[in-house]
Amino acid sequence: GIQVEQSPPDLILQEGANSTLRCNFSDSVNNLQWFHQNPWGQLINLFYIPSGTKQNGRLSATTVATERYSLLYISSSQTTDSGVYFCAVERQGSSNTGKLIFGQGTTLQVKP
Amino acid sequence: GAGVSQSPSNKVTEKGKDVELRCDPISGHTALYWYRQSLGQGLEFLIYFQGNSAPDKSGLPSDRFSAERTGGSVSTLTIQRTQQEDSAVYLCASSLTRRGYKYFGPGTRLTVT
Numbered sequence A: 001g002i003q004v005e006q007s008p009p010d011l012i013l014q015e016g017a018n019s020t021l022r023c024n025f026s027d028s029v030n031n032l033q034w035f036h037q038n039p040w041g042q043l044i045n046l047f048y049i050p051s052g053t054k055q056n057g058r059l060s061a062t063t064v065a066t067e068r069y070s071l072l073y074i075s076s077s078q079t080t081d082s083g084v085y086f087c088a089v090e091r092q093g094s095s096n097t098g099k100l101i102f103g104q105g106t107t108l109q110v111k112p
Numbered sequence B: 001g002a003g004v005s006q007s008p009s010n011k012v013t014e015k016g017k018d019v020e021l022r023c024d025p026i027s028g029h030t031a032l033y034w035y036r037q038s039l040g041q042g043l044e045f046l047i048y049f050q051g052n053s054a055p056d057k058s059g060l061p062s063d064r065f066s067a068e069r070t071g072g073s074v075s076t077l078t079i080q081r082t083q084q085e086d087s088a089v090y091l092c093a094s095s096l097t098r099r100g101y102k103y104f105g106p107g108t109r110l111t112v113t
Helices: none
Strands: A004-007 A010-014 A020-024 A031-035 A044-046 A052-056 A059-064 A069-074 A081-091 A106-111 B005-007 B010-014 B019-024 B031-037 B043-050 B065-069 B077-081 B086-093 B108-112
Touching: A004 A081, A004 B010, A010 A020, A020 A031, A020 A081, A044 A052, A044 A059, A052 B019, A069 A081, A069 B031, B005 B086, B010 B019, B019 B086, B019 B108, B031 B077, B043 B065, B043 B077
Parallel strands: A010 A106, B010 B108
Antiparallel strands: A004 A020, A020 A069, A031 A044, A031 A081, A052 A059, A059 A069, A081 A106, B005 B019, B019 B077, B031 B043, B031 B086, B065 B077, B086 B108
16 A cells, blocks of 8 residues: 655744654555644644645645655744644545545744 | 534444444435544545435445445444554544535544453
8 A cells, every 4th residue: 555654753943943844655545644643642634635735824735746754843932832743645646535545743832 | 513523532332242323414415434444544435425325335344344324314334343453533524515525523532442
């Protein structure tokens, strides 16, 4: 099956710093989503981005589908950005059910 | 409702007991998914429902796990004869179509003692 690898596994930032999280995937995809899992376990949708670039406030994401990677940029980080960031992909294919395959996540800690 | 809801939020059960977990998807969403997140692990796909089509059960880890979706809306995940390795957070997601944006519920934290 498709492999999804995220890096780095752990990241510690000082408040105000910028960061880039990476997601590599091993096959063509129909869908790619970035999620933030907050300390209470809730998965929050950040981006639906199978290709191209999107921005939402201090966050932006870029997916280069032909090279099978996506990047999540966090600028001017805040303590509330702490948590685990997951990349998840939906493999391309006529029989696929739309199920998402998740990476192992990047655990981000932003210190005040 | 405004989002995906799940109940109970927490469940503690004794090894060998059966448990039922419930998911209420967003109204009008035809696709529904169950995932499991074990401690320190990523999210593992369990089962998928789409309208009246046969479900994709390919992710269920054993025949102790089953799920149904009644009337194309509410879904119940049942685990029979629970084992300690079943302890995890069980998450439900729904989307308008199978290729749509997936919205996740808050999860049910299951602890098997």
